[in-house]
Amino acid sequence: MIMMNTLSLTHTVELIRLGRISRKRRWLIVTGILAILTFALCAAMLLLGNTIYPVRDVVAVLAGEEVKGASFAVGTIRLPRMLAGLLAGFAFGISGYIFQTMLRNPLANPNVIGITSGSSAAAVFCIIVLQSSKTVTSIASVIAGLATSLLIYVLSRGKSSFSIGRLILVGIGIQAMCNSMITYLMLIGEEHNLPAAVRWLTGSLNGVRMDELPSLIVTCLILVPLICMLSRPLMMLELGEQAASSLGVRTDPVRIMLIASAVILAAIATAITGPIASVAFLAGPIAVRLAGAGSANSIPAGLVGAVLVLAGDLAGQFAFTTKFPVGIITGIIGAPYLLFLLIKLNRRGDF
Amino acid sequence: MERSRLYPKHFTFILIVTIALFIVCVLASLAFGARWLTLSELMEGLKTLQSDTVTANILEKRWLRTIFGLCCGAALGIAGVLMQSVTRNPLADPSILGVNTGAALFVVCGMAFLRISTPQEYIWFALSGAMFTAIFVFGIGSMGRGGATPLKLVLAGAATTAALSSLITAVMIPRTFVMNQFRFWQVGSVGAGTWDSLLLFLPFLAVGALVAIFCAPGLNALALGEEAARGLGVKTGWLRFVAAFAGVVLCGATTAVAGPIAFVGLLATHVIRLLLGPDLRFLIPMSALSGAVILTGSDVIGRIIGSPGELEVGVVTAFVGAPLLILLAMKVKVRSI
């Protein structure tokens, strides 16, 4: 190959390099801060409560010792709550980010298109009607999530090309149906009380127990690294099917793996905490705004999700005179953003 | 417009079928409940309605509930037709557009902060809530290119519904008395009414229905297009405003006495539209009739499958109406990526 004017080339290379370094630095700083924030919120979840235990007691309980009073409060109540919030938040965050990136639309995420409500309905069904174990509930939840995704995809495909508008409309319909089913199931299960309703309709961390968590932990440990490995192909998919394909990405297997991972993560999290409103929807855009577009933002999105859930739960527990479940708080945060986004997209002429 | 037929095809047949369904639903509504009445008991009871027998008492309560269901269903059916005509949007249903939720929010806030508790008070709060929400949703949905397309309106409605629902739950959670009141208002839904609140509701229904019937010819013209309608001498601005106002009032009043009920407008109008075509002079009364059938029928179903308690009629209508929404979504022209 003929080398171009070497001097100007080196200059351009420097220009590009400097730009990249500064963007990378920003990404690292933002991710670092998010990680520290998450850690701080986790600590707060363990320390705060009706009784505030000293740090060394908390550490002792974590190490496995028996400390009077703290063992129950921290070990049995707060620890599973914190872990559920952390992992579910992370799962919802990454899941939403993947959907939004692959479908190239911030409105397309498991919350809005109804996938989490399908999982929630299945979870409620298992718990109330089948009285099944935690593992079975999780599996059923995942299957329902995948089935709902497939259903929504098939229904919104139509004769011509794929349409995001149709997807959302179908999602609204499916969500309405699932919420009906959930209400009905709770009625016949005589659990038609507000706490249970809220958990399965908007998401809550109340009453989570340690034995519910293994499925979520295992799934995160498997799928999050997988998603990280696929994050560069995802960046290529962002450019469109054809561009990604011409860059050497095997689009069909990659897409299926990414969407399946996203659905499974959202479904497993939903089986434990219910569909925590708005987290999957908000995490991606916030992460991209902070860390910068153009890089693989799965980890920041997960961290933002965790921050939202943990902070939302803490706010729900301590900021007001009554306790609100996390889903209500995040729902109220997400609603104005949803409206704002609609206005922006309408102005831009996307619909 | 062709004037080859005065009545839509098979009109008499469909009318008879609908009336038959209507009667079945009424009878079912009277017969089913905590204690099921057989047909003969029912006949006996109807004859001796004034007396004080057990059957008569049960019947009296159920009569009230049935009539409530019929009136509310009719109101929602008419409101659905009006909204669909005004917005030229087959997906327009007051619940999808968030109007019902807005009405409910205002009532709940009234319950929580101003301690309202009578139907008279509910109505005014519900009406204002319905009004504000309609304006808000329409405003957001109209932004940007192309005005208020079906998709944009539904999206705006869905987003607003989600937002307002969170607010409703947020207001309710700390206040058990509000929760109880709300539940009573909603579940009793058509059953929580008293003769007084029915009397309060009827004028709204009557006015709404009359306005709808007067607007029918103009709305028929509007369906041909804005310019075409104006060319025919229709004052489109006024017509839209009056029809929309009537629609919102009908929903607001219904929500006020029965709580938020979803999808009835969508269900009632589309079935009729499929069968009888788009002429509003027939669509409006038939939608009223079918709305009444659907709501009462759903109420009966809710009572049956929810027994010994009962399932809110809104839950049943959502379950039945959502598939229709999905079907429509698959057919509606949306801009594709």
Add this chain to the structure above:
Amino acid sequence: MSFKKHVYQAKDLVAGYDDRIILDHISLEIPSNQISVIIGANACGKSTLLKTLARIIKPTSGEVLLDGQPIHKIPSKQLAQVVGLLPQSPIVPEGITVADLVGRGRFPHQSMFGTWSRQDYEAVAEAMEIMHITDLANRHIDELSGGQRQRVWIAMALAQQTDILFLDEPTTYLDITYQIEILDMLTDLNRKYGTTIVMVLHDINLSARYADYLFAVRQGKLVAQGKPSEVITSELIKDVFGLDSTIIQDPISNSPSVVPIGRYHASGTIPTTIGGKVHVR
């Protein structure tokens, strides 16, 4: 200077969507190190042909061969190092910088971690210099005009450093100035690096001017191929486009130029060219 040669062939291609057949038994060979343009009326299948050649669409029957090997058997990343495509309506993610977008073209050459090597930097820099967008390196895509964006996209395809480049209507929607600019830049690429370029172009006259070789497609069949001076005749234009026309010699480039004959403004006289000058009798 000898350029790398590849043999790129299509053998008896049949392709389509769902149950519609669009390409009807097409066989051709792309001339190596030259600029080829596929011309034809709308919906004749030229875009489908390009996409099938570029491995975006899998043919129903027949095959596309690179140096004798069917391209569907070549691993994706490996093929992407030799064959690149600029799609017709590229999708631009929001908020991304020009350098990042061009850099994505290096994906086929990079490992899973995506760290940039010296060669990656140089490829991106060169691509940006060829397309004259070096001063835009750290700007956001959203701020750029349509013409600039198209240049960024082409730079991304160039950064891929493929020997063969397919472009699907790279100049549609652009002002005529940009059209000429981009076609000139692509010609630079071909003359300096020997890149085999295959394009679908809308404008028949620009096609005739810039192409070394033309493929004419009508209703899914290849009806003519060859140098523009041989292929562009009024019979062909009538056959492919259904248009009456007369062919003159373009006074700037000496390539054939199509002058359409409509129902109006035809003064009845047919111009001819004599000695490079256009005369009207």
